[in-house]
Amino acid sequence: MKITEVKTARVRVKIDGRPRYQYNYVRMYTDEGIYGTGEASHVDGGWRDSTRDMASLIIGMDPRDVDACFEQIRRSYIFRGGFAGLGISALTGIEIALWDVAGKAQGVPVYRLLGGKFRDRVRLYVDSAHTNYKERSAEVRERGFTAVKFDLDDANNPHKLDRWNWSVTPDELKSIVDQAFEIREGIGASLDLALDLHGRYDATAGMKIAHELESLNLMWLEEPVPPENIEALVKITRATTTPICVGENLYLRHGFRELLEKQAADIIMPDISKCGGLSECRKIANMAEIYYIPFAPHNNSSALSTVGDAHVCASVPNFLALEFHRFHDPTWDNVLDSDEPVIQDGHVVLTEKPGLGVELNEEFLTSQLDDGESLWE
Numbered sequence: 001m002k003i004t005e006v007k008t009a010r011v012r013v014k015i016d017g018r019p020r021y022q023y024n025y026v027r028m029y030t031d032e033g034i035y036g037t038g039e040a041s042h043v044d045g046g047w048r049d050s051t052r053d054m055a056s057l058i059i060g061m062d063p064r065d066v067d068a069c070f071e072q073i074r075r076s077y078i079f080r081g082g083f084a085g086l087g088i089s090a091l092t093g094i095e096i097a098l099w100d101v102a103g104k105a106q107g108v109p110v111y112r113l114l115g116g117k118f119r120d121r122v123r124l125y126v127d128s129a130h131t132n133y134k135e136r137s138a139e140v141r142e143r144g145f146t147a148v149k150f151d152l153d154d155a156n157n158p159h160k161l162d163r164w165n166w167s168v169t170p171d172e173l174k175s176i177v178d179q180a181f182e183i184r185e186g187i188g189a190s191l192d193l194a195l196d197l198h199g200r201y202d203a204t205a206g207m208k209i210a211h212e213l214e215s216l217n218l219m220w221l222e223e224p225v226p227p228e229n230i231e232a233l234v235k236i237t238r239a240t241t242t243p244i245c246v247g248e249n250l251y252l253r254h255g256f257r258e259l260l261e262k263q264a265a266d267i268i269m270p271d272i273s274k275c276g277g278l279s280e281c282r283k284i285a286n287m288a289e290i291y292y293i294p295f296a297p298h299n300n301s302s303a304l305s306t307v308g309d310a311h312v313c314a315s316v317p318n319f320l321a322l323e324f325h326r327f328h329d330p331t332w333d334n335v336l337d338s339d340e341p342v343i344q345d346g347h348v349v350l351t352e353k354p355g356l357g358v359e360l361n362e363e364f365l366t367s368q369l370d371d372g373e374s375l376w377e
């Protein structure tokens with residue numbers, strides 16, 4: 001089997017006539033008529049050209065040699081983002097398409113090729129940003145979810161020193177802590193609760209906030225500081241019993257190595273459709289497992305990639321929860337051509353269908369294109 005062609009689709013799904021969610025899909029074609037689809041997340045406008053250039057390096061290769069195709073591109077891109085960043089994110093879309101082809105070619109779901117599954121259903125947690133926590137938690141429970149996340153950072157907090165300073169003033173600290181306690185009280189003790197700081201504080205501020213939240217039994221506190229300085233994270237993680245979760249802006253196994261070796265976080269959250277793909281994230285989860293660190297991937301992608309993520313989450317024992325961003329998105333299920341909703345009772349339900357087990361609804365996606373655009377280019 002040989003890869004013959006790779007095309008891309010950029011679709012801006014509209015809500016009330018306005019573009020709202022941008023999805024970036026990769027379609028890989030082979031000489032045996034089997035095709036696969038992937039999705040790249042958090043890429044920029046250069047992504048389509050990058051994908052085309054990268055794909056030219058694996059035309060003629062066997063797509064079932066997923067890791068070899070991946071390395072063929074990655075090593076050629078060492079000077080152009082082969083270590084981290086946009087290069088890896090574009091490559092990730094290709095990697096997911098490779099897995100879809102590989103599964104279909106062998107007539108098995110991708111999780112079988114990743115070593116089989118530990119679970120049939122993959123638990124989601126609902127990212128809720130700054131929404132009303134009482135309403136949201138009631139809805140979350142009603143729809144079968146068992147975990148939720150809210151944002152605690154607020155760039156417009158009136159008690160901030162200025163917009164660049166990352167320290168926390170006493171009044172800002174009080175407002176953050178009060179908010180966290182109100183959320184926990186409002187949602188009850190039994191929902192798993194994560195709170196996100198988006199890396200917008202300095203190390204002292206991060207430590208103060210983490211310390212104040214210790215009695216809330218959080219699932220995690222996310223990114224008290226930015227992720228680049230492992231020693232700063234070590235300091236915070238060791239100083240508090242609040243579980244610290246980081247990793248949505250790290251890439252490849254290499255990006256997680258020092259973090260794990262130094263146990264600088266209690267939980268990791270790689271973004272599977274951005275930081276290297278299914279193979280790479282399974283390996284990252286396996287690295288975390290030997291430190292007894294749970295794997296709770298970040299995810300802001302469409303239903304296609306969310307299902308792709310679920311194959312990885314099913315294949316590792318230390319999976320905790322996968323992020324779900326589109327709680328009120330009426331178009332969520334429309335992007336897939338499927339008889340059943342992807343999410344049932346707060347979980348992604350995996351099937352025995354080959355490859356990723358889902359196909360894009362091209363009729364819907366085509367209807368979302370701007371005038372003059374075609375789906376696959």
Ligand SMILES: [Mg+2]
Binds near residue numbers: 198222248
């Ligand atoms: Mg986050």
